Amino acid sequence: MNQKIKWGIAGAVVLCVLVVAFVWGGDFASKDTEVLSGTSSPSASAEISPTASASASPSASPSVSPSASPSASAAAAVSAKPSAAATEAPRQSISPETGKDAYQTEPVPEGQPVPVEPQEVEVTDNELTCTISIRCDTLLANMDSLAPEKRALVPADGVLLAERTVTFHEGESAFNVLRRETKQNKIHLEFVNTPVFNSAYIEGIGNLYEFDCGELSGWMYKVNGWFPSYGCSRYALKDGDVVEWIYTCDLGRDIGADGGWQR
Amino acid sequence: MKDVFSSYHPFVNLCYFVLALGCGMFFMHPVCLALSLVGGFSYMAVCKGRKALGFGLKFMLPVLLITAIMNPAFNHRGVTILTYLWSGNPLTLESILFGLATACMLAAVLCWCACLSEVMTADKLVYLFGRIVPALSLMLSMVLRFVPRFGVQLREVSAAQRCIGRDVSNGSVFQRMRHGIRILSILVTWSLENAIDTADSMKSRGYGLKGRTAFALFRFDRRDGAALAVILLLGAVMLAGGVCGVTTYQYFPSLAGGEPSVWAALVFVAYGVLCGLPLMFNGWEAQKWKRLQSNI
Numbered sequence: 331m332n333q334k335i336k337w338g339i340a341g342a343v344v345l346c347v348l349v350v351a352f353v354w355g356g357d358f359a360s361k362d363t364e365v366l367s368g369t370s371s372p373s374a375s376a377e378i379s380p381t382a383s384a385s386a387s388p389s390a391s392p393s394v395s396p397s398a399s400p401s402a403s404a405a406a407a408v409s410a411k412p413s414a415a416a417t418e419a420p421r422q423s424i425s426p427e428t429g430k431d432a433y434q435t436e437p438v439p440e441g442q443p444v445p446v447e448p449q450e451v452e453v454t455d456n457e458l459t460c461t462i463s464i465r466c467d468t469l470l471a472n473m474d475s476l477a478p479e480k481r482a483l484v485p486a487d488g489v490l491l492a493e494r495t496v497t498f499h500e501g502e503s504a505f506n507v508l509r510r511e512t513k514q515n516k517i518h519l520e521f522v523n524t525p526v527f528n529s530a531y532i533e534g535i536g537n538l539y540e541f542d543c544g545e546l547s548g549w550m551y552k553v554n555g556w557f558p559s560y561g562c563s564r565y566a567l568k569d570g571d572v573v574e575w576i577y578t579c580d581l582g583r584d585i586g587a588d589g590g591w592q593r
Numbered sequence: 594m595k596d597v598f599s600s601y602h603p604f605v606n607l608c609y610f611v612l613a614l615g616c617g618m619f620f621m622h623p624v625c626l627a628l629s630l631v632g633g634f635s636y637m638a639v640c641k642g643r644k645a646l647g648f649g650l651k652f653m654l655p656v657l658l659i660t661a662i663m664n665p666a667f668n669h670r671g672v673t674i675l676t677y678l679w680s681g682n683p684l685t686l687e688s689i690l691f692g693l694a695t696a697c698m699l700a701a702v703l704c705w706c707a708c709l710s711e712v713m714t715a716d717k718l719v720y721l722f723g724r725i726v727p728a729l730s731l732m733l734s735m736v737l738r739f740v741p742r743f744g745v746q747l748r749e750v751s752a753a754q755r756c757i758g759r760d761v762s763n764g765s766v767f768q769r770m771r772h773g774i775r776i777l778s779i780l781v782t783w784s785l786e787n788a789i790d791t792a793d794s795m796k797s798r799g800y801g802l803k804g805r806t807a808f809a810l811f812r813f814d815r816r817d818g819a820a821l822a823v824i825l826l827l828g829a830v831m832l833a834g835g836v837c838g839v840t841t842y843q844y845f846p847s848l849a850g851g852e853p854s855v856w857a858a859l860v861f862v863a864y865g866v867l868c869g870l871p872l873m874f875n876g877w878e879a880q881k882w883k884r885l886q887s888n889i
Contacts, residue, residue, distance in 0.1 A: 521682065537672055
């Protein structure tokens with residue numbers, strides 16, 4: 331009897347450790363899961379917004395003005411004239427020793443939005459729109475380096491999700507919008523949270539994974555023609571942003587990324 | 594029931610298990626997995642008797658379930674999205690099926706290994722490898738013998754310690770821990786000493802020396818030759834099937850493979866015969882025995 335209890339306790343301890351490892355490890359989307367589930371579908375957001383505001387407003391409305399507003403309100407203003415607003419927007423806090431911020435990002439070039447930490451952002455029920463598209467046309471030219479069983483997954487025109495305008499809530503990141511759109515359009519998406527970069531990393535879309543087409547291949551994103559130097563969870567979208575998800579077979583060189591962050 | 598296949602020549606046994614384990618580990622086609630699991634489990638039931646069922650329920654079923662659950666929790670590949678997991682990644686049909694397939698493979702290999710340990714006893718190993726690699730085969734047979742002997746000795750030491758009130762069942766938690774460590778220390782000392790004793794004893798008998806012969810009861814007769822021929826023929830068919838890709842099955846990104854053809858059917862029949870071979874030998878032997886009895 332005693333023996334049985336001992337084994338039971340040992341089993342429970344092992345199970346607890348496994349659960350803790352699973353939650354703390356990379357496979358668990360911590361904050362933005364809850365944020366997203368509140369505003370799961372843009373089409374239904376009109377009905378949802380009262381409940382969403384009821385739950386989020388007590389903390390959202392006061393805190394927006396002091397802490398999150400510089401980036402958010404500036405971002406709203408920026409959409410028209412990026413360069414002017416960039417001077418007002420708070421810059422990243424760069425550590426003098428490493429020349430990088432707390433999440434390994436080098437200084438963002440002038441005129442581009444700085445990263446926003448997803449855990450600090452308050453999502454408001456202010457509805458904005460952006461366009462999103464998912465393409466893998468670089469694969470069409472590199473079909474022979476793709477595994478045979480994956481070839482059927484590449485559409486003839488290389489477009490997984492045609493460009494479309496979607497609604498999102500102010501404060502949501504490029505990652506939030508990608509997750510919602512892939513879910514709605516029944517496109518497969520696998521990501522992993524990387525605490526070092528404080529962002530989700532997109533491993534595969536539509537079962538096309540990183541390294542599927544050589545060791546320099548994977549998914550990249552581009553907003554208004556610029557490939558951000560930080561993760562998609564830290565890119566706070568503005569009204570009218572054009573987000574493109576593109577598969578690269580050559581570390582971005584074949585899709586026009588200048589690779590500023592590589593230097 | 595007494596296992597007849599164990600009485601075959603050790604080389605036949607060795608060839609058979611190399612083939613059965615190799616095919617069981619590398620062929621992930623659902624049909625192959627099912628054949629291997631059924632064959633392995635039923636042969637284990639013959640070898641181990643009633644113990645096999647307990648082993649299957651107590652040990653293999655949990656391993657099977659855990660493996661089958663773990664895979665879809667961490668593997669999100671596959672085109673058929675069933676639902677979304679708590680982490681935000683998709684739960685796919687393909688990952689569940691792949692988890693089940695790996696669980697079946699693991700269970701089948703465990704069954705075959707259990708049979709292997711019953712059939713390939715230490716004397717057979719020493720007979721097979723004693724000439725080629727004397728040191729290794731002696732070590733292997735010692736290691737194989739070590740586990741059961743360690744258990745027996747553990748019970749002995751524990752019983753002796755209990756008499757003087759120093760077993761793991763006596764005293765407070767800390768005292769128990771100290772007693773446990775003491776018993777472990779006694780056991781380790783015993784096993785080291787025992788190993789040196791065995792090595793010295795074998796050396797003094799001239800084990801591994803040139804020109805020494807070893808007495809063995811094994812004789813390669815006509816029955817063994819026929820069995821070996823059948824095993825090698827089936828192995829050749831399986832190898833050809835594996836090279837042609839009949840036994841491979843695609844789980845990701847979508848399930849594919851296993852188009853029915855005459856060649857595929859032939860390979861699967863061959864694999865079924867291979868997995869059921871020891872049972873067939875047993876059956877033939879029983880029939881022969883019955884016929885001889887009725888002739889008297």
